[in-house]
Amino acid sequence: MTLYGVGLGPGDSDLVTVRGREVLQDADVVYSPGRLSRTVAIEHVPEDRIGDLDFPMTKDPDELRRAWKEAAAEIAPRAREGTAAFVTLGDPNVYSTFGHLRRTLAAFHDDVDLEIVPGVSAVTAFTTALGVEIDAGAGLSLREAANGASPTGPNRMVLFKVTDAPATHEGLVEAGYDVTYGRRLYMEQGETLVTDDPSDIAERDYYTLAYAEKRGLTTDRATDAFLESTERSEGIEHGDPVMGDD
Template sequence: MTVYGVGLGPGDPGLVTVRGKDILEEASVVYSPGRLSRSVATEHVSEERVGDLDFPMTRDEDELREAWKAAAAEIAPRAREETVAFVTLGDPNVYSTFGHLRRTLDAFYPDVDVETVPGVSAVTAFTTALGIEVASGTSLTLQEAAGEATPTGPDRMVLFKVTDAPATHERLVAAGYDVVYGRRLYMEQGETLVTDDPEELADRDYYTLAYAEKEGVETTAATAAFDVETEVEQ
């Protein structure tokens, strides 16, 4: 059978795709790597069909490898006989825990089929939440801003995992950016917040992103504009 990596979207159960919901209903067991993904999954499947996997919050590579090997060892035997789903917030191939599982299964259990079911990602959903249009021809860079990292350079950036908003804001403003933040966008757990004031985000939260745009950068969006006076005369 198959292991499906199912993207649950940014946190709202209503943003799970039709294909994702079909796989969840078909799967004999739905594995969840965390509390938030579990809470979304259980809106579509019963608690009894959800299996939890333990992944330590650590940067120790050896410990992480052992955790993924243990997860693969749990999942592979079932996947040989049944349809299995592994759920993750967002999209399985964008900043996702599923990538670790897929690589581990490929290395140790190459006979197990693995497929991904795309999910609505914050990469795209943030535009609606923050009221931003990424027009045709606009360049946009996706970066991770966890820890002390605050990349600068491109005209427009989306920064994920902004765990220190005040420090990130200070560096971005010094580099000439206007910045707006979104926290827990589309999530039912915790407070959703959109703000340009980093002090409102002083407490650390992994689920915070920033949209940074260079001051004065020009955007010429494609439009269906007409010369009104000429049209009237005709």
């Protein structure tokens, strides 16, 4: 019948979408690519319906292809006979392992129907957790910053895979960025941390992202005028809600 690629969101089991949860509850078998996504999935699926897949920790393309061929060969018959799901943290189409599975199925098992259930990506989870607002009209770029890389160029970037924050930070500051880091945002496992000090997160943790914004960016928002007048008026507190319902 169908293989569903289900985005689980950033890691809190209650940030799985209603549709995602329904698919997981109805699936005959649910596969997960890693321990963390499995921990989230079993909040919604009995453990005996979690399928077994073995993924090597490798970047070797031959080994990766072999592993994905094996995974697809395990999953395809289950998806033909019934309903199968493959979960990923965040969204299945954002820097995700799901792409490897989709391509492998297309190449070797193209009769398997595929449907994707989007998830709350770390891209959007960060805006709330880090207290950053991407204004209407602003540009935002996604980049990877593994092993201390410091991609630069765009005015605002979300950097994934920040595994060496001090090194990444050095390059970004030199290129004129202010940076905030978020670790394990909305995750039940491990400690959630938001900081602009890279030494707080010097220890490697794969579930770390950064938001980098060019220093001195100006905004031209209609409601900025309220802040200016508030700053001029003594005795008025910042942050009082005007409309409080959304």
